[in-house]
Amino acid sequence: MSSLIQTLPKAELHIHIEGSLEPEMMFTLAQRNGIELPYASVAEIQAAYQFENLQSFLDLYYAGAQVLQTEQDFYDLTWAYLQKCAAQTVRHTEIFFDPQTHTDRGLPFEIVCNGITAALQAGREQLNVSSHLILCFLRHLSADDAMATLEQALPYQDRIIGVGLDSSELGHPPSKFQAVFDRARAEGFLTVAHAGEEGPPEYIWEALKLLKVSRIDHGVRCVEDPALVDYLGEHQIPLTVCPLSNVKLCVFDTMADHNLKTLLDQGLCVTVNSDDPAYFGGYLNENFEAIQTALALTDADLTQLAQNSFRAAFLSAADQQRLA
Ligand code: ADE
Numbered sequence: 001m002s003s004l005i006q007t008l009p010k011a012e013l014h015i016h017i018e019g020s021l022e023p024e025m026m027f028t029l030a031q032r033n034g035i036e037l038p039y040a041s042v043a044e045i046q047a048a049y050q051f052e053n054l055q056s057f058l059d060l061y062y063a064g065a066q067v068l069q070t071e072q073d074f075y076d077l078t079w080a081y082l083q084k085c086a087a088q089t090v091r092h093t094e095i096f097f098d099p100q101t102h103t104d105r106g107l108p109f110e111i112v113c114n115g116i117t118a119a120l121q122a123g124r125e126q127l128n129v130s131s132h133l134i135l136c137f138l139r140h141l142s143a144d145d146a147m148a149t150l151e152q153a154l155p156y157q158d159r160i161i162g163v164g165l166d167s168s169e170l171g172h173p174p175s176k177f178q179a180v181f182d183r184a185r186a187e188g189f190l191t192v193a194h195a196g197e198e199g200p201p202e203y204i205w206e207a208l209k210l211l212k213v214s215r216i217d218h219g220v221r222c223v224e225d226p227a228l229v230d231y232l233g234e235h236q237i238p239l240t241v242c243p244l245s246n247v248k249l250c251v252f253d254t255m256a257d258h259n260l261k262t263l264l265d266q267g268l269c270v271t272v273n274s275d276d277p278a279y280f281g282g283y284l285n286e287n288f289e290a291i292q293t294a295l296a297l298t299d300a301d302l303t304q305l306a307q308n309s310f311r312a313a314f315l316s317a318a319d320q321q322r323l324a
């Protein structure tokens with residue numbers, strides 16, 4: 001791996017903490033919590049990670065998350081990810097969590113939130129990794145469910161900077177969640193949304209115009225609408241692009257087909273992210289390395305991508321300068 005990638009200060013803005021659950025930890029937590037897994041070994045888990053599309057991944061991702069049961073489990077999960085950040089010169093991270101994946105199976109919101117945020121605090125103090133937490137609503141569930149989840153989050157607002165939208169995209173347009181996002185913004189949360197990963201450019205427009213998001217997560221299908229590409233460039237709306245994820249989930253056939261370099265050359269505020277590193281074969285630096293090789297990125301491109309990550313982060317100008 002190039003020393004530039006290894007040493008560049010970077011921010012990560014699109015990482016689902018449940019997607020950092022490595023097979024080894026899945027086994028450890030299953031044992032600790034007396035849960036039987038449908039796999040006999042780590043190798044068997046890894047062999048199962050062959051996906052045809054987003055849904056085929058989500059089915060395994062939600063199944064894997066069942067091993068997370070206690071506050072300590074959420075702490076350990078988050079701490080392991082933060083250690084990766086420290087090792088990869090990721091100075092700042094904005095972590096997604098999916099509370100409904102856990103509250104739907106009876107875990108209290110409090111356990112999930114306390115475990116994650118205790119680790120984030122330890123990461124600030126012991127690893128010098130800055131962080132924010134973003135709550136994602138599961139778009140395959142109802143808007144009422146999302147609203148109830150937002151209400152559960154209100155007592156924890158000092159620890160949650162924003163809300164987002166993830167899970168199965170097709171058939172669940174951003175417009176379904178307009179009222180929830182209106183309420184979230186009125187309560188003072190910042191907003192982001194997954195859009196244009198598998199869904200059409202129209203979903204990106206809806207996320208911008210109806211949900212009034214600050215960033216688009218993925219957004220790679222924007223290229224199908226030139227007016228949208230112009231808009232994203234003009235307003236410098238960041239795209240949190242996830243290269244290894246996109247290839248693993250067959251959004252692009254190969255990394256050489258990825259449109260990240262094209263978007264960067266068109267002046268869009270593109271950032272690089274890992275999405276679900278334990279499932280897609282790499283953390284942030286491995287994503288950088290994969291695109292550097294396949295798309296012949298220059299050192300100037302890599303530096304621009306790292307700078308974009310701080311510019312797109314929910315950080316003050318002073319903190320951007322301090323961390324970048
Ligand atoms: N949840 C975790 N990873 C996701 C992705 N890539 N798209 C939508 N929802 C997700």
Ligand code: ZN
Pocket residue numbers: 014016166194217275
């Ligand atoms: Zn994602």
